[in-house]
Amino acid sequence: MNDKLDQEVILNQEDLLNMLDSLLEKWDEEWWNEFYSDKGKPIPFFVNAPDENLVTYFDKYFDDIGRALDVGCGNGRNSRFIASRGYDVEGLDFSKKSIEWAKEESKKTGDIALYVNDSFFNINRELSSYDLIYDSGCLHHIKPHRRSQYLEKVHRLLKPGGYFGLVCFNLKGGANLSDHDVYKKSSMAGGLGYSDIKLKKILGTYFEIVEFREMRECADNALYGKDICWSILMRRLAK
Template identity: 25%
Template sequence: MTTFQQPTNVSNGYPRPDEQKDTVKSVYRQVAEEYDERIPGAGPSDDLFTRSERDFLIDSISSGEKVLDIGCGTGRFTVPMADKGAQVSGLDISRSMLEVAERKLHERGLSADLREGDMAHLPFPDASFDTVTSMLALMHIPLADRPAVFAEVQRVLRPGGRMLLGVKNSVFEEMFTGDRFASVDVTDVESKQLLFTNTRSGEEYVAPWYSFSPRDLTTLFATVGMTVTRLRGNSPIAVWLADEVLRDEGVRSFVGAAERFLAEVPPFNHFGYHLLVEAVKPAV
């Protein structure tokens, strides 16, 4: 198993940020070519989860919009945003993941400005983007880097711009520590790690992983002068139902409709398996 090691100089019990980032680079170099096979999982619960993600993000993007996708990986959302006509830039810490994204864009006759880099030091000028997006990537940020990342997001957004993000919900983890949907990429809540199992190489890989609560996100955005305008709980109902139940088309349709209704209604939105959030930078 490849894991991240505790160095002698740690802060708050965690490895140094630079060591955690090196681990993330190493892990994604190993799984880049198989990543799209690993996520999302297969089954009706995964389908509901993924549809909610895509509806939240892709339906919010317009042609001509200048978008920065941070932690873009293999382009799971970068590619469809470019396909909608957005002017997309993508940033990821892993060159191997970006190479997959570049190949997918080329195959579809699309283009995006893809760059290797660190979310805590975005290589873009102030007020460059209408929207910053990040789906399933912010959990790899070392805790010490969180304030810098959110400050960088605020910096590169134009006045009135917004961030759209998806993260795993630490409030949900207080109720259930297992992974409900994923079967190969599994979060170890207690150890703050993401485990990559059943890889093509036969090895298991481990990377740092820190979930967010609604309060975490509200505070981080408020600290940089941004306001949370939408907070959606992804899969607040389906997460508790077995796939055998959800395979019934009538049940799945009812659950999907109920989730669309309840997912942004307090307090249900605070208890989703993941959180989907929009935050806005002041216009002036």
């Protein structure tokens, strides 16, 4: 009997997804902890400034009070801004190091954001929990076979009419690979770049697109913005 072959039997959908996970490089908690261990690295988003598009969303679209989830919150820069606008905000990140950093910064500013060290795929929250879910830099790292699982969960956790804000690589910032190419090359190449056509096709299944544009380049430290990214605001469809 071959134990290895017996263990590799695909019995259900989750087995299939796990098998596809194993075909690609593993960016696990240990990898991200190492990434966030040196705060002085010249990483563009290692700043203490919110995304420029997020600031405009509050000025144009959002109510003064709500509940928000900041997925992949990193050092908490966007969570802190959301909290400053009166929202009850939860910052979520897979990396323990990034959550420690976010908590340190929150002690300095006195904001009341709650920070949680976990994967978005693992968290268990009630349906329709949030007025706003914000993702600055996660989607382009999510493997194509997990993408629908991710977006369906965002949809379930949003209240009817709730907003989903997204920042992700365009083709100037990320790898120009088709979903098929990812598996042919066994690599996400550091993060997928999306064309506007591909991204609208993917997101339009779940959300009404309110605003879709290139992120504005910001030269000062008051706001974060890089034109290698898209910035998209959506509302939950009734699906």
